[in-house]
Amino acid sequence: SWNSESVIDEQVARIREQVGSARVISALSGGVDSAVSTALVHRAIGDQLTAVFVDHGLLRKGEREQVENDYVASTGVRLVTVDAADTFLGHLAGITDPETKRKTIGREFIRAFEQAQRDLVAEAKAEGEPVKFLVQGTLYPDVVESGGGAGTANIKSHHNVGGLPDDLDFDLIEPLRTLFKDEVREIGRELGLPEAIVGRQPFPGPGLGIRIIGEVTRERLEILRDADAIARAELTAAGLDGEIWQCPVVLLADVRSVGVQGDGRTYGHPVVLRPVSSEDAMTADWTRLPYDVLARISNRITNEVAEINRVTLDVTSKPPATIEWE
Numbered sequence: 001s002w003n004s005e006s007v008i009d010e011q012v013a014r015i016r017e018q019v020g021s022a023r024v025i026s027a028l029s030g031g032v033d034s035a036v037s038t039a040l041v042h043r044a045i046g047d048q049l050t051a052v053f054v055d056h057g058l059l060r061k062g063e064r065e066q067v068e069n070d071y072v073a074s075t076g077v078r079l080v081t082v083d084a085a086d087t088f089l090g091h092l093a094g095i096t097d098p099e100t101k102r103k104t105i106g107r108e109f110i111r112a113f114e115q116a117q118r119d120l121v122a123e124a125k126a127e128g129e130p131v132k133f134l135v136q137g138t139l140y141p142d143v144v145e146s147g148g149g150a151g152t153a154n155i156k157s158h159h160n161v162g163g164l165p166d167d168l169d170f171d172l173i174e175p176l177r178t179l180f181k182d183e184v185r186e187i188g189r190e191l192g193l194p195e196a197i198v199g200r201q202p203f204p205g206p207g208l209g210i211r212i213i214g215e216v217t218r219e220r221l222e223i224l225r226d227a228d229a230i231a232r233a234e235l236t237a238a239g240l241d242g243e244i245w246q247c248p249v250v251l252l253a254d255v256r257s258v259g260v261q262g263d264g265r266t267y268g269h270p271v272v273l274r275p276v277s278s279e280d281a282m283t284a285d286w287t288r289l290p291y292d293v294l295a296r297i298s299n300r301i302t303n304e305v306a307e308i309n310r311v312t313l314d315v316t317s318k319p320p321a322t323i324e325w326e
């Protein structure tokens, strides 16, 4: 029978044996898989591991702090944060096509990570130890999907932390390779990780960049970040996190509509709420959220986010629509 403590013990022993005294690098994304695989490796080898977190400027409100403060406090992981928001925004300027956004974000992510990696390799070398390993949060379904061939048509190119350069001379440590998501969450809890990370709903690697329909700019990211934080807070307060798979908030940045506030006419942007229920994201239904929760989200967003004067609800299932708008 399955038991998270024995999985942890087994993996810790295996990782120690595999690594010896070498150094190890891991990429944290803020998501469950990289958080748990990194924590497991840290449990095994402590400061022989360095975790790298790339802040691409497309994160949700509080996400960086969650990693830098809460995650580090609960694990003791040695963390390097790469401040890459300016670089990413520079490269995203003028881009509106969803796949071009994904490719750009994926490419810049690899660049930012490689730079951090080079620094760590040099530092370790100076200390007389090679960096030999890279941690990856590959789960059992990922293994099956990439080996199985069949899978689904590639409708959207995904850039997860998993998609790191393969031309590098590292061996992989993949301590979650035999596990399913719910087992990974259980291990994360057993390792004492913050519930906000362990229980996190899916969030795409390209982040808010694919939830701004139109060009991604700093101002638009600020607007969307605020609206998204309100929607998430209200859904959590209403106890609905367990019922929804995820609820993207999408900014229709190139659309404006007329509104009225106080004595004034406004000409602001709409956001779309996209609450979905799903088992595996392959298919999804729109979640029938209670009207009073929708009303609270709408009132708060239009009151608190000056540039937004309209909140709409997406009532389309997948298929025919995808979960994300891009």
Ligand code: XMP
Pocket: 102, 155, 156, 157, 158, 159, 160, 202, 203, 204, 205, 206, 246, 281, 282, 318, 321, 322, 323, 324, 325, 326
């Ligand atoms: P779609 O929009 O294809 O999304 O119905 C299915 C699931 O995948 C997530 N998603 C992504 N995840 N990189 C990711 O890591 C991506 O580029 C990406 N695009 C979509 C989406 O949030 C949903 O959970």
